[in-house]
Amino acid sequence: MEPVLFYGIPHGCSFGSIVALEWLGQPYRLSRVDMLAKEAGYAHINPTMQTPALMLEDGSVLTESLAILHHIAARDLSRGIGFAQGTRAFDELNAMLSYLHTSVHGAFGMVWNSFKQPEGSPEAAMLRMLGRDSTAQVLANLEAHLADRAWLVGVQATIADAYFAAIVRWAEDLQLFDLPREYPAVDRLLRKLEADPAMVFAHAIEDETPAQSAGGFRGHVTLDTLLPRLAA
Template sequence: MEPVLFYGIPHGCSFGSIVALEWLGQPYRLSRIDMLASPAPYGRVNASRETPTLLLEDGETLSESFAILQHIAARDLDRKLGFPQGTRAHDRLNRTLAYLHTSFHSAFAPAWIAYKLAEGDPAKAVLRDIAHDKAAKGYAHLEALLAGRDWLDGGDGRTVADAYLVGIARWGEDLSLFELAREYPRVHAHLQKLEADPAVIFAHAIEDGLPATTSGRFLGHVSLEELVPRLAA
């Protein structure tokens, strides 16, 4: 059976892995995980109960966006979503992905904690301020990085770094921390370009539970319960 991506809602970083799978053009399925509910059976798939997780054909699982995106890219290097290991292009992409996966992604963690707090909780504003300050440094770095570039890693075409970026850079506006068009116009323009891509449009529809037209080879959803027998011992 084809690989299955467990993706999280609402607005998880797994969004980028859905986009990358669409760009890859190989058969895959999806399994939807409500991260606010944190279903107990998902602990069988990912002990930390975080998304995304990719269930491979042999029943093994692969977690962490960085690893999943590089795995997707390596499935068909002719697609040029990634590059052969040992090349400068691979190192450049690794550096970009590492920055997104660690420094930039983690900057929003306080705001996501605040999102789950009740209105009126005094910690809410403090956490949002911390997230704003940390994420502002990330956006400023990306703004500088995109100067004179058509794609995030500086190559000739889109890569898994662009797929990951569109899934996490949206958080600044999702969480009402920034006005990207005014504060970081290069980042905003790059995101707008990506938002017009059929794979990104598809991923939004999937997240929102709306009818979605694949431009890749998406074969449908499968439930967590159906997948348990596939898990490696």
């Protein structure tokens, strides 16, 4: 069977890996994971219960967006969504993707964690305040980076841009900022990406609305079907 991406809803960062797979254009399948339901069987795929996870053709599983996105890009470097390891371009891409995966994701994570506290509690308020301050800083850094660039790295959209779209949208989900006014360059890139057919497809997948793949999507497969394929 083709590689299978386990993606999380609602609005998981795994959105970026769906986009990357669409850009790659090779056959793949998807498996939907409700992150709020915490389905016990998913622990056999990823003991941390996080998404994304990518089951490869041999039944082994790769976890963490950073690793998965590089793996997807390396399947066909001619697509231009990633670069050969050992090159300057790869180093720049890896640095940006690492920043998104750690600093940017982590800043938003504090705000998301505020919802795990009792509503109206001092703990919830503190986490949201700290998270908003941290998110403001990382978005300011991205704003400065994008001042004279059309894309995060290089001359076309890469896996870094796919992941950027997956997590920066949380600024709107969490009602933290007015992106067009406060971070216009960040907003400009996000809007450009949102118009990409791969992004439109990924949104439709998340929303369970009719989705037209421009890549190699071969359908959904259930977790129960996949568990016997796990490599020993």
